[in-house]
Structure formats: C-alpha cells, structure tokens
Amino acid sequence: MKIFNSIRSKVKIAAAVAMTTAAIGVASMSVYAGQWVQFGDNWYYYQDDGTFATGEQWIDSYMYGFDETGRMRANETYNGYSYGADGKCYEFNDATTGEKTIYGENFYMPANWQPSEEEKAALRELFGRDF
Structure with a gap:
C-alpha cells in the first residue's frame, strides 16, 4: 500500500x-495574431501573418490608419483621411468619384453637392456633427 x-x-x-x-x-505568449496591442501610448494591430498593420486597414468593419512602423493614427489627418481618438477613420472625401466615407459608411454625392437644411439635420442626427 x-x-x-x-x-x-x-x-x-x-x-x-x-x-x-x-x-x-x-x-x-504576449501577442496573438489579429489582436490590438499597446506599447506605451501607442496602439498597433498584430495581423494574422505575424506583422503589424500599416497603411489603411479595415478591422471589425471600421477603417483604421497606421504609419510605416505600425503605429495607429489617432487625432490626425493623413493622406486625405481623418482619424479620431479611437483611430477610426471618420471622414474621407474622394472628389473624383463623389464618394464620402463617414464613420465607415460609404456615401456617393456629387462633388459640388450642397445639402439642404433638412439633409443637414438628418446628417447631424446620424453623426452628431455638422457637415
């Protein structure tokens, strides 16, 4: 026993x-593919292929911008894109096609389109700011 x-x-x-x-x-194991990671005050997105995202990337239905080192752009405008504090691209205008992206939603408008007061009110209600 x-x-x-x-x-x-x-x-x-x-x-x-x-x-x-x-x-x-x-x-x-500190970093997994397809995850956000923070180093100091900066955020990076670690992709499935083992690299950090660069340029403009669609992640979870939102477009984000990253510099050449992989740092997420925040509170800045770069290359015609405007990025909020959360890094999401909140506005992009393409004058050649009339495409306007607002908070990840695409709209097509003539380049010289001027919204009516009613349309401005609807946009204000949708996005919480004036256009």
Missing part, C-alpha cells in the same frame, strides 16, 4: 509540474 501511495504522489506531482509548465508557456 505504501508503494502504491508513493507512486500516486509522484504521478500527482508530475501532473502538477506539467500543467504549471504548460500554463507558464501559454502566459508567456
């Missing part, structure tokens, strides 16, 4: 060591 208890204790210890080692291995 003593031998059986000794073997059982060794098996329990070995199992505990294996589970602890596995848990430490999983916990040490």
Whole structure:
C-alpha cells in the first residue's frame, strides 16, 4: 500500500509540474495574431501573418490608419483621411468619384453637392456633427 501511495504522489506531482509548465508557456505568449496591442501610448494591430498593420486597414468593419512602423493614427489627418481618438477613420472625401466615407459608411454625392437644411439635420442626427 505504501508503494502504491508513493507512486500516486509522484504521478500527482508530475501532473502538477506539467500543467504549471504548460500554463507558464501559454502566459508567456504576449501577442496573438489579429489582436490590438499597446506599447506605451501607442496602439498597433498584430495581423494574422505575424506583422503589424500599416497603411489603411479595415478591422471589425471600421477603417483604421497606421504609419510605416505600425503605429495607429489617432487625432490626425493623413493622406486625405481623418482619424479620431479611437483611430477610426471618420471622414474621407474622394472628389473624383463623389464618394464620402463617414464613420465607415460609404456615401456617393456629387462633388459640388450642397445639402439642404433638412439633409443637414438628418446628417447631424446620424453623426452628431455638422457637415
């Protein structure tokens, strides 16, 4: 009986060591593909291919902008795109096609389109600001 208890204790210890080692291995992985990561005050998006996103990228139905190092653009305008504090592209105008993107939604309007007061009110209600 003593031998059986000794073997059982060794098996329990070995199992505990294996589970602890596995848990430490999983916990040490700091970045997973397709996830947002923060370094200091800057945010980056780690892509499925193991690289950080750069340029303009659609993530979770919103367009974000990233510089050449992968830093998410926030509170800035770059290359015709305007980015909010959350990094989402909230407005883009393409004068050649009349396309206007507002908070990830695409609209097509003539380049010289001037909204009526009613249309301005509807846009204000939808997006919380004047156009």
